[in-house]
Amino acid sequence: MAVYTVGISCCLCILTVILVEEVRAEGLRSLRLVEFDARIFQTAVPSVRRVVIVEEHHEVLKYWYEAAQDGIIPEEGLTLLRFDSHSGVSPLAHMDKTFPLFHWPTRLEELHHMIQESDDFVMAAALTKLFKRYVWVWPSWNAKNYASISGYEAYVVHIGWTNRFSAEDKREYREICGCLMNDKRNECRMRDYRNPKNSSFGLSITQEECNVVHRGILEVVRDDVAQEKLETEIDWLKPDEPLLLDIDADFYGSSSPEVELREVGVTKQFVHNISLVVGRIVCARSAQQETAADRLFGNLINTAQRYRHCMFRACPDSMNFVQLTQTALTLVTDMESESDYYGMFCTHNKRKLQALLEILLKLLLQLTSQQLHRLRWVGFCLQTSTKSFDYKPYDIFRVCTGKTGRHDYPSVTYHAPSKGEVINQTALLQDILYDGVIAPKFVTISRSVREGFAPRKHISLIESHVLATVFQVVNKNNSAVHYDKELFWGVHGWELRDKLVNTAGPIWNNVVL
Structure with missing residues (x-):
């Protein structure tokens, strides 16, 4: 096992430097404004809910x-x-x-x-x-x-705008402001331009300073x-x-999901390292590609688990690490040849893909069988919807810990x-x-x-x-229920995925969503 752990951190750093600019460039060339359908319903009947x-x-x-x-x-x-x-x-x-x-x-x-x-x-x-x-x-x-x-x-809520003077460029800017009022509370705040996501809604102002619009x-x-x-x-x-x-x-x-991984000994840093690699491999541009990539990495985990099993006992289908990497590369290239998945990988350079897959497999081989199964259960997904304003196709695919695994997201209660x-x-x-x-x-x-x-x-x-x-x-x-076309794992969602996670083998390769 030790042979696979040596130099992984160093390789991660080197590959990040080498690949990030090329991946970003390829991703940016493919970046497009999400096109919204003019109508999502074929017929618009106002009386029908x-x-x-x-x-x-x-x-x-x-x-x-x-x-x-x-x-x-x-x-x-x-x-x-x-x-x-x-x-x-x-x-x-x-x-x-x-x-x-x-x-x-x-x-x-x-x-x-x-x-x-x-x-x-x-x-x-x-x-x-x-x-x-x-x-x-x-x-x-x-x-x-x-x-x-x-x-x-x-609360009675007032929303409007207020002027903000910038000492840096000596100009006035408009910022949104809001007031919350009831018999116990009366306060107004404006958006904190220095920290827009400030959960307290920013800087305190007087009610007179907020020009009410709504x-x-x-x-x-x-x-x-x-x-x-x-x-x-x-x-x-x-x-x-x-x-x-x-x-x-x-x-x-x-x-x-992050806590679920931690329960079996998979650390946050280890999750970050895996996310760093898979985010350089997959640049999914739709939920269909995202689901396919999750399925792909599930198969890679199955393959790594089988390889790890055969490291300690004789297996009729055992392989060496070079063959393991080649098998992983074949899974990727076979998927890319399908029209629905063309362009979902960040680079078409097989040498770079192989180098990334080697690092990923070495990371996976550090995990126990229980840890691999839990990682497969948590899965891999986009960090945000392809419809989101800040969506970009590169460096956004990761271990599917969601916002609970983001450093910039406030703590939540788990139940x-x-x-x-x-x-x-x-x-x-x-x-x-x-x-x-x-x-x-x-x-x-x-x-x-x-x-x-x-x-x-x-x-x-x-x-x-x-x-x-x-x-x-x-x-x-x-x-009738309308299912958005950008649902992770399609209409059937997590129920279908859950069944497949608990089913070993190539069934992951043949899923109709």
Whole structure:
């Protein structure tokens, strides 16, 4: 084993220097603005309510605005009812001239600019005045993370702009600002231009300094309290209210793939090293290519596991390391020859591909059988959706730890629900939605698997429960589920992948998504 560990770190550093510029150049030549369909539905019938499933939550923005354009929901003044463990109102990182600030997005570039991250997409929609009331229902299991929040809090919200003077270039700039007001709290802040993702929404200002453009209501309510309010307050949500319903799978719980790897002794640094290599091999440009790459690396892990097994005992099909590397290279080149996967690899240079595969295999051979199986379970994926504003095809494919494995993402509370807890949470969701008052015009559902938040073990059960619940309130005879084409592992999602992970052998090579 020692022979495979010598010089790996050094090789990683050398290959990074040699390949990064070429990979970046190749990636940039292929970079393109994501093209959005003019219509996602073949026929637009305003009276029919819709249900859409996406992978990452900020991808719902495309569907919200298309629904409004088709007359399914109004263009302004909506009530957004969200069931999620995250608020989605973090400050946006990118706010240049193409962002549709305080007006309806009229160009694809403007809509694309809004689709940034799952923690800020609600803020992006609010800045275009799409909704006037936001009711965020958060799960009781996440009470530790929201210890400072009571069961129900309501705020008057003002959003606008303020002037900022830059001492560096002696110029004034406009920054967005917001005010939260109720009987206990009255504060205004502007976006922190030095640190746009500052979760506290930046720098404190006076109410007079914020020039208000849009006004609305924010209600933050725990799930059990939401149930009580609907039972005791008749007018809390009205039947004629233009309602947009949005549900995230992490309403049921939250997982951490990084912790799952650490449980079997795979360190964060080791995960980073593997991610560094696979990110130089794969430059996926679609969820289909992403899924194929995950399948490919699953096969490589199977091959490495077999090779490792035969290092300690006689096997009829044993091979040396050179043959192992050649087998891996053949898997890659065979996949690239298929038209659907052409261009998914960062370089076409076989020498460089082989060098990267050698490093990857040497890293994998350091792991135990248990660790390899856990790595295969966690898998490999893009760091963000190909629709995201900051998507780039290079250096973005990695071990699928999601945002829970990113150093720049705030800590989250992890809660792996049991099957019984999933059933109980569904019962609570049904109690809230089945009161006869809630009648959403449009429904969006986010899986949040790639991001690492949703509990992967029960994601298929959660999705089936959510869909069964939703169809009871959106006229099941006239609604059909639309699955976004950029879903990780397609329509079947993690359920299909889970079955294949627990099935050894070449079945991974022949999957119809």
